[in-house]
Amino acid sequence: MDHATDQVLAESVAWHAGESLRRLQSWAIHHGVGSGKLKDDGDRTSQEFIAAVLGRLRPGDDILSEEGLDSRDRLSARRVWIIDPLDGTREFSEGRPDWAVHVALWEDGALAAGAVALPSAGRVIGACIKQVDFAPPENQKLRIAVSRSRAPEVAERVAGELNAELVPMGSAGFKTWAVVDGQVDAYLHAGGQYEWDSAAPVFAAQSAGLHASRIDGSALTYNEPVPYLPDLLICRVADSPLLLGAIKNATVNCTESTKTSAERTLP
Ligand SMILES: Nc1ncnc2c1ncn2[C@@H]1O[C@H](COP(=O)(O)O)[C@@H](OP(=O)(O)O)[C@H]1O
Numbered sequence: 463m464d465h466a467t468d469q470v471l472a473e474s475v476a477w478h479a480g481e482s483l484r485r486l487q488s489w490a491i492h493h494g495v496g497s498g499k500l501k502d503d504g505d506r507t508s509q510e511f512i513a514a515v516l517g518r519l520r521p522g523d524d525i526l527s528e529e530g531l532d533s534r535d536r537l538s539a540r541r542v543w544i545i546d547p548l549d550g551t552r553e554f555s556e557g558r559p560d561w562a563v564h565v566a567l568w569e570d571g572a573l574a575a576g577a578v579a580l581p582s583a584g585r586v587i588g589a590c591i592k593q594v595d596f597a598p599p600e601n602q603k604l605r606i607a608v609s610r611s612r613a614p615e616v617a618e619r620v621a622g623e624l625n626a627e628l629v630p631m632g633s634a635g636f637k638t639w640a641v642v643d644g645q646v647d648a649y650l651h652a653g654g655q656y657e658w659d660s661a662a663p664v665f666a667a668q669s670a671g672l673h674a675s676r677i678d679g680s681a682l683t684y685n686e687p688v689p690y691l692p693d694l695l696i697c698r699v700a701d702s703p704l705l706l707g708a709i710k711n712a713t714v715n716c717t718e719s720t721k722t723s724a725e726r727t728l729p
């Protein structure tokens with residue numbers, strides 16, 4: 463299968479899943495559906511839709527999904543779709559716009575396709591997005607997107623060292639889009655996340671010419687036995703030495719772990 467065809471599929475399935483979720487969210491708000499039910503319905507229906515499409519169009523591929531059962535089979539597979547049917551679930555269930563759908567393809571050791579659908583912005587970011595070549599206005603503080611509900615301690619320290627502004631938002635995909643779109647200069651996360659939270663955003667960011675790595679500067683790797691990938695930095699390549707240096711200073715005595723957890727075991 464050629465990667466251009468896989469990329470079209472990733473963008474299309476993410477877009478359609480996102481549009482269904484957007485309609486579900488509007489309907490639920492209009493009818494006063496509780497946030498718990500909206501969250502469960504969103505996760506379930508998006509998972510079912512994406513799994514059905516990939517199962518029909520790519521029957522030989524494996525799937526690693528936040529909402530699906532994991533299996534050891536994917537460790538010997540050549541191609542694994544890594545999906546988060548609804549990222550920013552909390553924000554979705556609160557009726558907010560900062561959520562996304564992530565669909566990525568890992569093939570032979572690397573990300574080969576990926577798409578992040580952003581229904582509130584009417585956008586999908588993937589392989590065909592414009593390269594990010596802008597510089598921030600002079601004398602403007604660096605703006606760093608962080609989790610709205612779990613802003614990491616390291617980000618607060620980095621902001622202190624660089625006199626940067628932290629911008630809280632939901633969803634890894636939404637924050638990545640904010641960097642690609644120039645609304646912020648970086649997205650910094652630590653303290654916990656899984657492969658499905660970052661695979662599609664990282665593919666889209668790298669396609670746009672951005673830096674994406676672990677917060678110690680090492681490469682992000684996918685389809686690992688334990689899909690725990692707790693931290694992430696996305697920013698312009700030119701800003702990466704400054705940010706990685708500040709993160710290094712900030713992680714001394716920081717309580718957040720950047721080590722891979724071995725807590726999840728495969729059946
Ligand atoms: N400390 C942590 N441990 C595990 N997952 C985390 C985490 N912090 C953030 N995440 C996950 O990363 C995604 C983006 O988080 P945030 O919106 O806080 O930036 C969310 O995915 P889901 O919404 O798919 O669960 C969230 O659950």
Ligand SMILES: [Mg+2]
Binds near residue numbers: 528548549658659
């Ligand atoms: Mg997620």
